[in-house]
Amino acid sequence: MANIESVLQETRVFPPSAAFQAQANVSGMASHQALTARAAADYEGFWADMARAGISWKKDFSKILDESNAPFYKWFYDGELNVSYNCLDRHLPEKADKTALIFEADDGAVRRVTYQALYNQVCAFANGLKSRGVQKGDRVIIYMPMGVEAVVAMQACARIGAIHSVVFGGFSAKSLHERIRDAGARLVVTADGSIRGGKMLPLKSAVDAAIALGDCECVEAVVVYRRSGDDTAWNAARDIWWHDLVNGMAQTCEPEWVNAEHPLFILYTSGSTGHPKGVQHSSGGYLLGAILSMQWVFDARPDTDVFWCTADVGWITGHSYVVYGPLALGMTEVIFEGVPTYPDAGRFWKMIQDHQVTTFYTAPTAIRSLIKLGSDLPRQYDLSSLRLLGTVGEPINPEAWMWYYEAVGQSRCPIADTWWQTETGSHMIAPLPGAVATKPGSCTLPLPGIMADVVDEHGGSVPLGQGGYLVIKRPFPSLLRSLWGDPERFRKTYFPAELGGKTYLAGDSAHRDADGYYWIMGRIDDVLNVSGHRLGTMEIESALAANPRVAEAAVVGKPHDIKGEAVVAFVVLKGARASGDEAKKIVAELRDWVGKEIGPIAKPDEIRFGDNLPKTRSGKIMRRLLRAIARGEEITQDVSTLENPAILEQLKEAVR
Numbered sequence: 001m002a003n004i005e006s007v008l009q010e011t012r013v014f015p016p017s018a019a020f021q022a023q024a025n026v027s028g029m030a031s032h033q034a035l036t037a038r039a040a041a042d043y044e045g046f047w048a049d050m051a052r053a054g055i056s057w058k059k060d061f062s063k064i065l066d067e068s069n070a071p072f073y074k075w076f077y078d079g080e081l082n083v084s085y086n087c088l089d090r091h092l093p094e095k096a097d098k099t100a101l102i103f104e105a106d107d108g109a110v111r112r113v114t115y116q117a118l119y120n121q122v123c124a125f126a127n128g129l130k131s132r133g134v135q136k137g138d139r140v141i142i143y144m145p146m147g148v149e150a151v152v153a154m155q156a157c158a159r160i161g162a163i164h165s166v167v168f169g170g171f172s173a174k175s176l177h178e179r180i181r182d183a184g185a186r187l188v189v190t191a192d193g194s195i196r197g198g199k200m201l202p203l204k205s206a207v208d209a210a211i212a213l214g215d216c217e218c219v220e221a222v223v224v225y226r227r228s229g230d231d232t233a234w235n236a237a238r239d240i241w242w243h244d245l246v247n248g249m250a251q252t253c254e255p256e257w258v259n260a261e262h263p264l265f266i267l268y269t270s271g272s273t274g275h276p277k278g279v280q281h282s283s284g285g286y287l288l289g290a291i292l293s294m295q296w297v298f299d300a301r302p303d304t305d306v307f308w309c310t311a312d313v314g315w316i317t318g319h320s321y322v323v324y325g326p327l328a329l330g331m332t333e334v335i336f337e338g339v340p341t342y343p344d345a346g347r348f349w350k351m352i353q354d355h356q357v358t359t360f361y362t363a364p365t366a367i368r369s370l371i372k373l374g375s376d377l378p379r380q381y382d383l384s385s386l387r388l389l390g391t392v393g394e395p396i397n398p399e400a401w402m403w404y405y406e407a408v409g410q411s412r413c414p415i416a417d418t419w420w421q422t423e424t425g426s427h428m429i430a431p432l433p434g435a436v437a438t439k440p441g442s443c444t445l446p447l448p449g450i451m452a453d454v455v456d457e458h459g460g461s462v463p464l465g466q467g468g469y470l471v472i473k474r475p476f477p478s479l480l481r482s483l484w485g486d487p488e489r490f491r492k493t494y495f496p497a498e499l500g501g502k503t504y505l506a507g508d509s510a511h512r513d514a515d516g517y518y519w520i521m522g523r524i525d526d527v528l529n530v531s532g533h534r535l536g537t538m539e540i541e542s543a544l545a546a547n548p549r550v551a552e553a554a555v556v557g558k559p560h561d562i563k564g565e566a567v568v569a570f571v572v573l574k575g576a577r578a579s580g581d582e583a584k585k586i587v588a589e590l591r592d593w594v595g596k597e598i599g600p601i602a603k604p605d606e607i608r609f610g611d612n613l614p615k616t617r618s619g620k621i622m623r624r625l626l627r628a629i630a631r632g633e634e635i636t637q638d639v640s641t642l643e644n645p646a647i648l649e650q651l652k653e654a655v656r
């Protein structure tokens with residue numbers, strides 16, 4: 001496990017206003033502490049109460065937590081439910097005509113979908129999936145633009161017990177291929193293309209290219225939603241238009257009642273090897289996490305809130321806080337197809353004004369880029385509907401936090417900085433905004449029932465003020481259940497023997513201040529966080545090494561003002577080291593290559609060429625040294641063992 005760095009001290013504290021506290025679901029620290037104490041006193045009873053209060057069960061559970069096969073934990077494991085029933089059917093008696101989704105397209109067109117209409121569409125699509133032979137437990141890949149149909153496709157899978165695996169539309173055909181194969185998908189749902197920032201991006205052609213890469217016999221059908229209107233190559237034996245599939249389908253569909261442990265979805269995320277991990281979530285425990293965090297952290301008021309989480313459904317944030325959490329609570333939510341900077345950097349603020357958004361949740365990278373493009377812009381819009389702001393995905397620097405608080409929240413709205421992961425399914429450490437005073441840059445305190453800690457390499461708690469590994473000591477309902485097809489990797493990655501085999505190792509370092517507040521310091525593994533997206537350095541290295549020009553590559557991160565982290569690649573070419581215009585040409589070529597191998601989000605920001613990479617005697621790449629070089633820091637390490645110290649000089653030069 002890697003070493004731990006320290007962070008700056010922040011002293012500003014923002015207690016909840018009396019007005020916010022008075023109306024909050026969890027009001028005041030005493031209520032927070034009472035929940036936490038309840039969880040500590042009767043852990044299983046606490047979660048069982050929450051699960052009965054939040055979820056409509058078809059068959060109530062009598063078993064709560066099974067730890068007999070740790071770390072393969074089970075929750076509520078003789079209960080039966082359907083997640084889509086919880087998100088749709090149960091609201092219909094009272095809320096059939098309530099708006100579920102306010103969809104704003106890239107070009108500004110707005111479409112409202114009521115709970116009844118959403119139910120009808122989900123049922124019709126679920127029947128369509130069934131007509132193509134999709135059954136409970138089958139895997140369905142969803143590679144769609146952000147929009148109503150992406151939500152419908154996911155909910156329809158949940159309805160029939162099929163396991164969806166959403167692949168973010170920005171991933172390449174190659175990445176898609178890897179995920180289709182790993183999941184063994186029976187069906188792929190896509191669109192002809194997506195429209196973002198006024199530009200059309202093809203999607204269906206990437207699906208065709210992915211399948212053409214081979215070994216995708218598992219895929220029996222590709223369903224294509226018409227969005228961009230682009231011409232699309234067509235394989236009549238396999239492809240079917242969405243509108244043809246649902247045409248004539250019944251608009252009711254009995255939910256498939258599944259066991260609480262039935263996998264709801266797989267979502268691939270980066271780890272420290274070249275291959276992404278298929279994080280597998282349960283139905284009952286996952287849904288509970290989404291519901292509780294909506295109530296606690298987003299202080300949900302289903303009857304009056306307009307909730308907007310800007311994440312794409314391709315990420316866990318879009319799963320929990322677009323597709324499942326808000327709908328499970330019967331809320332009205334905004335979903336947005338486009339980008340924050342189109343047609344201009346006021347887009348988010350205009351949308352908050354137009355749709356009277358009360359609760360807004362976005363990523364620090366978006367906040368930082370919008371500050372840069374117009375720090376006064378929010379003041380030109382009426383943002384008085386807002387009552388709560390949230391952030392997620394990466395540490396937020398105190399300057400960006402303060403701007404968000406003052407310029408967007410008008411010093412009136414609490415900010416929930418939410419720490420969690422694809423693996424945890426829902427918020428883990430975050431303020432309950434009517435109770436916890438916030439500090440810019442800290443995600444504050446664990447949610448009730450989340451037994452977080454900061455430990456040393458033997459698993460012992462470290463004193464306040466000292467850095468260590470962020471862990472969660474007891475299993476909790478929304479925790480991932482396994483890695484798809486690789487339970488051993490699941491065990492080794494998240495429950496290392498050094499920590500006793502039962503403690504969840506998050507992969508982040510953190511420290512707690514004198515008040516016990518958590519401050520996330522960064523990853524302890526070779527995972528980068530670029531614009532809130534998780535990227536494995538090994539994945540980018542393997543992509544580069546697959547290029548015929550490249551002999552060897554090493555990738556590290558360096559701090560970046562807007563993206564949080566930037567990708568720096570050190571590359572050894574086959575043949576002579578490139579320089580001048582030749583080097584520029586190769587850099588452009590390699591960036592494109594990575595874009596095609598993984599996706600545009602993984603393109604290196606900087607590429608540096610050397611005759612070799614710095615290695616230890618045993619041949620290990622000295623990554624710490626590379627990180628120092630990338631940051632332009634003084635090299636303080638002993639480099640006397642390097643075969644060719646002159647390469648350090650070469651690697652200091654970025655090709656511009």
Ligand code: PRX
Nearest residue numbers: 392393394395417418419420421422520534
């Ligand atoms: O390093 C932490 C960072 O993002 C990682 C999880 O990434 P992912 O699984 O893609 O999920 C992102 C959305 C939940 C974490 O290990 N991270 C996430 N939220 C925060 C954060 N770092 C600091 N503060 C946060 N609020």
